């Protein structure tokens with residue numbers, strides 16, 4: 457039976473096929489047929505190879521197109537920007553991945569590190585919890601100082617792996633979080649997403665990195681919750697959170713402890729006390745009060761039980777930055793590699809406060825003085841929305857271990873904030 461067209465085009469194994477079909481020597485016609493079918497096969501094979509190659513290159517074109525359309529990271533140029541930004545320009549310097557770099561504390565810490573010659577790469581998802589244009593303005597400021605901010609989420613494990621692939625970060629300053637105490641009642645899942653799931657994704661990336669970085673991250677004074685003993689000390693119990701926000705920060709302290717214990721990651725958790733200052737967060741009281749006073753709108757001032765004023769240990773941003781940098785400098789090394797612990801690593805928690813609480817009505821009076829305008833105060837009883845009546849930090853531990861020494865009182869710090877606010881927004885511009 458002559459070979460079918462299919463047999464000629466797609467012989468299963470050519471050598472074997474010939475042996476089975478020819479039991480003896482081949483004549484001229486057979487030799488010619490064999491040669492002709494071999495060359496046809498060859499041409500078809502070439503055709504198939506070309507077809508496969510063009511299909512694959514089309515696929516990679518589609519994939520890269522998809523990358524450029526929906527993912528804003530990756531590619532040779534991007535890697536170059538990351539590497540350049542991470543370059544260290546001083547002896548004994550560090551290369552730091554700063555998460556939440558377009559945020560309030562993140563942008564200040566990134567600038568401080570860059571200024572002294574450390575390598576800094578930022579990561580931020582630019583979400584719209586508050587006006588993203590403020591985050592973009594902070595980004596522009598950082599860009600002008602040579603800090604590159606990657607747009608991405610801490611929940612993106614592939615992005616994190618890529619970043620650690622491109623740069624051997626010595627430290628991670630983890631400041632990306634869902635902040636705000638009262639918003640947790642409106643959008644509880646955003647807290648779990650960023651402060652729990654995102655934290656774990658970041659720790660997984662750090663644990664697998666080789667070498668492992670040391671981690672400094674933002675906890676919160678809110679972990680002291682309903683505690684009444686003042687000032688708050690790190691050794692106090694923290695098992696009465698008043699908000700889901702506080703609970704996720706407390707969970708973060710426990711989660712980081714397990715990564716320290718199992719994988720040898722060096723961990724420093726910083727309990728920030730109501731941080732304020734230029735380039736601050738529009739959702740915070742000092743910021744929204746300033747906006748409303750300037751626009752002639754009323755402000756709501758909460759009051760505690762028995763008409764007692766609420767009080768906060770307001771801490772100025774420059775002092776907080778010194779505490780963050782001091783923490784990075786003294787963090788000690790992680791001991792693990794490739795996901796395995798090689799020995800015990802530091803696990804530390806510090807209060808970063810100001811040690812002199814001020815009541816909310818006094819905060820308003822200071823703003824009135826700086827703005828030269830009267831506030832329309834609407835005083836209401838504190839709703840049960842996660843707030844705590846007062847905070848007050850004991851900072852002796854941070855003073856001893858980090859050389860942390862806050863130097864800015866609320867009066868001075870708010871003066872600087874108001875000056876920045878007026879230069880940034882002017883007198884009447886609306887802020888979200």
Ligand SMILES: O=C(O)[C@H]1O[C@H](OP(=O)(O)OP(=O)(O)OC[C@H]2O[C@@H](n3ccc(=O)[nH]c3=O)[C@H](O)[C@@H]2O)[C@H](O)[C@@H](O)[C@@H]1O
Nearest residue numbers: 635636637676677678728729730740741756757758766843
């Ligand atoms: O120290 C902290 O750990 C926390 O500090 C702040 O939380 P909070 O102290 O509640 O700061 P604000 O939202 O600025 O409130 C300050 C004070 O003003 C009061 N307030 C707030 C808003 C308002 O409209 N009226 C008002 O009286 C609050 O009850 C509170 O006593 C930050 O928002 C948190 O992200 C941070 O973790």
